[in-house]
Amino acid sequence: MNVLIDNLSGAPIYDQIFTQIKAQIISGELKENEMLPSIRGLAKDLRISFITTKRAYEELEREGFIYTVQAKGCYVAPKNVELLREENLKKIEANIEEIVQLAATCNLSGTELIEMVKFALEEKL
Amino acid sequence: MNVLIDNLSGAPIYDQIFTQIKAQIISGELKENEMLPSIRGLAKDLRISFITTKRAYEELEREGFIYTVQAKGCYVAPKNVELLREENLKKIEANIEEIVQLAATCNLSGTELIEMVKFALEEKL
């Protein structure tokens, strides 16, 4: 596994770790049930406290990307797409409701709104 | 003018002042070019430092809701429709950013996302 800490980035260390591992899980670079480096091992590699790597792993677990087996290690969680969908769809629907409302109050047309979404989607690629 | 500070609200004082005055300007309760209470006078009424009321007024001015005349006072800015539109656009952009992110993490395709937005738009009619 590959994690690089950029001390000049301004982003906190735990967050850099969290973001990079998350990206690797989403991209499939890290497979389901694959074991992650131990929080101590990774900390040693990066020459930081293991509490900091632990914090990154905690975030990953809270968001459902990894699971932990006591005294054994941390593993990439099976991609539970349906569950993630159900949770996120609600949030997405609520947000869409809001932007449609906002668009209406400032005379932004539906077409323009769609264009904005398409633009944001392209930015993400 | 009417401003109430709720010490239990958790929100900072300057923010409570900012929010309440902003709401009164948007609702039209405060008319264009109407003079606001002086930062010192309001501070005295609320029994807080005038630096705190000043901060609230600074925010209001920065967002274009009021304007200041040196040594005279602060006044409600003429309603700028463009300004409100820009405010809403920012919120819309932030929301779109979020839904795109959410969609990505649960493998919801761009096409599907667009469909959801279109659906919500039709519902609004």
Next chain:
DNA sequence: TAATCTGTATATAATTATTATATACAGATA
């Protein structure tokens, strides 16, 4: 013109939130 309004500028105190850490602990494994 002097007193007293208005807002401004600079420095600072107090508080809270964030970030990173050490140390002591408990289960699993070889």
Next chain:
DNA sequence: TATCTGTATATAATAATTATATACAGATTA
């Protein structure tokens, strides 16, 4: 038993936020 694994609690260091006092400068008015 030695040594991995993760956990829990307490704490240090830093940074951001919030609120303030004091000294200043222009405008108004009695």
